[in-house]
Amino acid sequence: MTSPWSLPDFDDHEGVHLFHDRAAGLRAIIAIHSTHLGPGAGGVRFWRYARDEDAITDALRLSRGMSYKNAMAGLPMGGGKGVILAPADGVKTPDLLRAFGDAIASVGGRYVTAEDVGIAEADMLHIAERTPYVSGLPVADGEAGGDPGPVTAQGVYLGIRAAAGRIGGGSEDMVGVRVAIQGVGSVGGGVARRLAADGAILTLADVNTARAAALGRELGATVVDAREILTVEADILSPNALGAILNEGSIGALRVRAVAGGANNQLATPGDAARLHDRGILYAPDYVINAGGIINVALAYLGPITREAILGRVAEIPGRLRTIWTDSAESGLPPSVVADCIAQGLIGRG
The missing domain is CATH 3.40.50.720 (NAD(P)-binding Rossmann-like Domain)
Incomplete structure (x- = not known):
């Protein structure tokens, strides 16, 4: 496999972390592009990739995009992204999600996660069992945060x-x-x-x-x-x-x-x-x-804030x-x- 450093989308990323938990069936990547403005914030996606290199490329591109997105939205957050490589059977188990929570915890608060493609609010609850660096958790109707x-x-x-x-x-x-x-x-x-x-x-x-x-x-x-x-x-x-x-x-x-x-x-x-x-x-x-989704989950994570205030920030787009x-x-x-x-x-x- 090509080294991440030689991939076209490697852009002086601060960290590209690969995780494998055989017992839980987890293979995942956490890419941190920049923490210049704060911890790297960006969702995690659950996806089946044809090649491992494609998954790393996706993580590199998405994390760089989050750096730019958070900066342009005026958020005190850097850019990061998680990618969970879907197993052959496509099953996303609670143990797999908890193992990803352990992976997040291991990078010491430099990455904050939330939902992305293939990940739902309920999944975030399993991840949050193992790490506090999670947003996008279920909330009551009308409250700030939740599904972005x-x-x-x-x-x-x-x-x-x-x-x-x-x-x-x-x-x-x-x-x-x-x-x-x-x-x-x-x-x-x-x-x-x-x-x-x-x-x-x-x-x-x-x-x-x-x-x-x-x-x-x-x-x-x-x-x-x-x-x-x-x-x-x-x-x-x-x-x-x-x-x-x-x-x-x-x-x-x-x-x-x-x-x-x-x-x-x-x-x-x-x-x-x-x-x-x-x-x-x-x-x-x-x-x-x-940027509306990251505005929602980032401001709720940083909280406290009202939903009306979040929508006011989205209206600046x-x-x-x-x-x-x-x-x-x-x-x-x-x-x-x-x-x-x-x-x-x-x-x-x-």
């Missing part, structure tokens, strides 16, 4: 409205605006429901075809195959599934004016930022628009996007390059 998905959806929804305003002459009225949504789970589904309530015209897709069909019936939206969503003609594409979906081929096939969604690491390579920009497609940097887009227009640089430069300065790497 709905709060991420709120931030993405607000960012989509800002993108609609940017490409539509200033108006954020979503009536008749065509939005293609890739992935309709916790985040994408929440975005879709908010946009439908605003009168947007939606096209939905998900690898879980039954889930997409059910939401399509609920909202009166068009549903297409997951392989077709990136070529749908629309005003805005909202990717809310896994990352690296914007590459040379897919960007060339896009028929939209803007891309604004909650998926992490949407750009497959740095060069894809320029490809979008050269086509005149407005891009909402993913770690800016999707569109303003950050507008600043990035304005700087991009003035400098001629792609929005993601502008955002990276700002974030790197905030974590002392500018």
Whole structure:
């Protein structure tokens, strides 16, 4: 296997920790990109990877994204990410989750975890049996914290409205605006429901075809195959599934004016930022628009805070996007390059 130091996405990470607990069936990675602003905060995902190298690459990319995301959101947290490699049977046991809690404890408070793909609120309870460095735990209705998905959806929804305003002459009225949504789970589904309530015209897709069909019936939206969503003609594409979906081929096939969604690491390579920009497609940097979830779990972890105060911080996301887009227009640089430069300065790497 290639050394982590030689992987393209190794970016002077402070630590890349590999864990193996044979009895519990755990194989996991904790990547800590930066603790310049505070402990590395970022969720843990449970996923089946074709190669171990792919899992390490994912952890490296996601942890760097969390450094940038937390810095841009004004949080006193650094960037970290956990990845649990799903076993062959795909079973996620309490013992496996407790073992991951032991792994977190072993890095001494330098990493704080929460939910990500494949991990639910109930799973966090098992992890929390072994370590206090956990957020996103279940809370009563109306309380701060809990599942970050709905709060991420709120931030993405607000960012989509800002993108609609940017490409539509200033108006954020979503009536008749065509939005293609890739992935309709916790985040994408929440975005879709908010946009439908605003009168947007939606096209939905998900690898879980039954889930997409059910939401399509609920909202009166068009549903297409997951392989077709990136070529749908629309005003805005909202990717809310896994990352690296914007590459040379897919960007060339896009028929939209803007891309604004909650998926992490949407750009497959740095060069894809320029490809979008050269086509005149407005891009909402993913770690800016999707920061609602980490704002929710980080502020609840740091607490005490009210849910209203958290939503107030999420409401600042569109303003950050507008600043990035304005700087991009003035400098001629792609929005993601502008955002990276700002974030790197905030974590002392500018």
